[in-house]
Amino acid sequence: MNLQPIIRADGLCRRQGLRWVLVHLNFELQTGESLLLAGGNGAGKSTLLRLLSTLTPPSQGELELFGTSVKVNRRPQRNRIGLLGHTNQLYPELTPSDHLQLWSRLAGMELPKGLLDRVELADRAHDPARTFSAGMCKRLALARLMLLNPDLILLDEPFGQLDAQGVSLMQEAVEGWRDQGKTVVLATHLIERGKPLCDRALLLAHGRLKWTGPAAELSASMVAGADS
Amino acid sequence: MMALLHKEFLLAWRGRARVAASLTFAAATLLMFSFSAGADGRLLQRLAPGFLWLAILLASTLTLQASFDAETQDGALDGLILSASAASIFYAKALTNWLFLAALGFVLLPLIAALFDAQLGALDRLMSVLLLGTAGLAAPGTLYAALAGRSRAAGLMLPLLYFPLVIPALVSSVKASELAFFGDPMNQWGGWMSLLLAFCLIFWSLCGALSTAILEDG
Numbered sequence: 112m113n114l115q116p117i118i119r120a121d122g123l124c125r126r127q128g129l130r131w132v133l134v135h136l137n138f139e140l141q142t143g144e145s146l147l148l149a150g151g152n153g154a155g156k157s158t159l160l161r162l163l164s165t166l167t168p169p170s171q172g173e174l175e176l177f178g179t180s181v182k183v184n185r186r187p188q189r190n191r192i193g194l195l196g197h198t199n200q201l202y203p204e205l206t207p208s209d210h211l212q213l214w215s216r217l218a219g220m221e222l223p224k225g226l227l228d229r230v231e232l233a234d235r236a237h238d239p240a241r242t243f244s245a246g247m248c249k250r251l252a253l254a255r256l257m258l259l260n261p262d263l264i265l266l267d268e269p270f271g272q273l274d275a276q277g278v279s280l281m282q283e284a285v286e287g288w289r290d291q292g293k294t295v296v297l298a299t300h301l302i303e304r305g306k307p308l309c310d311r312a313l314l315l316a317h318g319r320l321k322w323t324g325p326a327a328e329l330s331a332s333m334v335a336g337a338d339s
Numbered sequence: 340m341m342a343l344l345h346k347e348f349l350l351a352w353r354g355r356a357r358v359a360a361s362l363t364f365a366a367a368t369l370l371m372f373s374f375s376a377g378a379d380g381r382l383l384q385r386l387a388p389g390f391l392w393l394a395i396l397l398a399s400t401l402t403l404q405a406s407f408d409a410e411t412q413d414g415a416l417d418g419l420i421l422s423a424s425a426a427s428i429f430y431a432k433a434l435t436n437w438l439f440l441a442a443l444g445f446v447l448l449p450l451i452a453a454l455f456d457a458q459l460g461a462l463d464r465l466m467s468v469l470l471l472g473t474a475g476l477a478a479p480g481t482l483y484a485a486l487a488g489r490s491r492a493a494g495l496m497l498p499l500l501y502f503p504l505v506i507p508a509l510v511s512s513v514k515a516s517e518l519a520f521f522g523d524p525m526n527q528w529g530g531w532m533s534l535l536l537a538f539c540l541i542f543w544s545l546c547g548a549l550s551t552a553i554l555e556d557g
Binding site: 161164165166167168186189192193194196197198199200201202203204205209213214216217218239240248255 | 341342343345346349350353354409412413414415417418419420421422423424555556
């Protein structure tokens with residue numbers, strides 16, 4: 112495994128209004144590693160993912176992605192990042208087919224065949240996304256990541272809104288990325304689902320790093336204890 | 340840029356009910372203006388250029404706001420920012436809004452002629468004013484729609500920010516339209532068009548430069 116840090120956070124802080132939502136985070140993630148972000152509601156998981164996606168800049172501290180600070184040109188980094196956030200980043204009026212064409216054209220790549228089959232949306236390829244359930248929208252958002260196949264994959268509550276079939280689809284996708292040597296950061300409060308998919312875990316509480324170690328050692332009681 | 344433009348046109352086509360609503364709103368505004376001005380035919384004719392631009396301006400708030408609603412409803416803007424530059428996202432939207440507003444202006448011309456008994460005069464000049472004047476509205480309007488879209492009171496914020504800024508472009512458009520409607524014995528039309536062109540160049544370059552600061556998180 113190539114041990115080049117893909118993420119290096121040094122004293123990373125983020126303030127929203129007058130409140131500090133992330134306080135002095137220090138951690139590194141090597142290429143090919145997968146990280147479980149755990150913590151209760153409001154712990155700062157989603158904010159950290161937005162920082163790692165470069166969509167939100169740090170208020171203080173240093174964040175390096177792929178060996179380059181996010182304070183310089185972020186475009187080359189963004190081309191290598193995929194984010195599945197709280198929202199699915201879809202246009203309600205566009206169909207899955209429209210979305211895939213848009214994403215492939217923006218990335219300057221050919222649209223591979225069978226992508227909608229993989230997320231089990233082929234029979235709804237020409238229906239607008241506004242007619243979809245939340246789980247179907249999440250599957251379409253997953254198809255975006257499968258299409259772009261980025262080096263750093265950021266997943267915020269990836270199992271939320273999915274049925275059992277959708278959950279196994281997501282798990283298979285994450286395992287596939289890990290097999291390809293991609294780096295995955297997965298934020299979830301369903302830690303038992305996330306643990307088998309991750310090498311390391313990082314436990315946040317009130318924006319602070321409470322614990323870091325092997326994902327297998329993280330327990331629900333540690334998450335509950337960190338919040339209190 | 341072409342992919343973004345294609346997406347904008349596709350969104351406009353799929354959301355054509357909104358386009359029709361903007362057109363109906365502009366036509367209804369003109370109708371109200373014509374009723375409010377009374378039955379004096381000469382007064383109606385004199386007011387026609389101003390009312391045309393007010394109808395376009397008011398209807399543009401619906402179009403501009405709708406163009407960013409699609410981006411914020413399900414966080415699509417985040418995905419777009421990861422894939423394309425903020426400036427290209429802005430220019431694709433501004434260009435689409437411009438084309439729509441210009442088309443709206445062309446559609447309103449026959450209505451103006453009918454409701455205000457206005458002779459359309461130099462149609463080529465009138466179309467030039469519509470093209471340039473709507474460009475002067477589209478760039479700052481798109482930028483402020485993006486800014487207002489980040490606020491909870493987007494519908495309220497947009498006119499408050501947008502109307503004061505476009506007054507110079509609006510005044511130049513009304514003056515140039517008056518000269519196209521009623522004749523230009525003093526050859527002033529070119530001067531107003533030059534002024535309008537200058538506003539457009541400033542707005543389109545300045546708004547493009549500011550788009551990164553507006554579209555991305557601070």
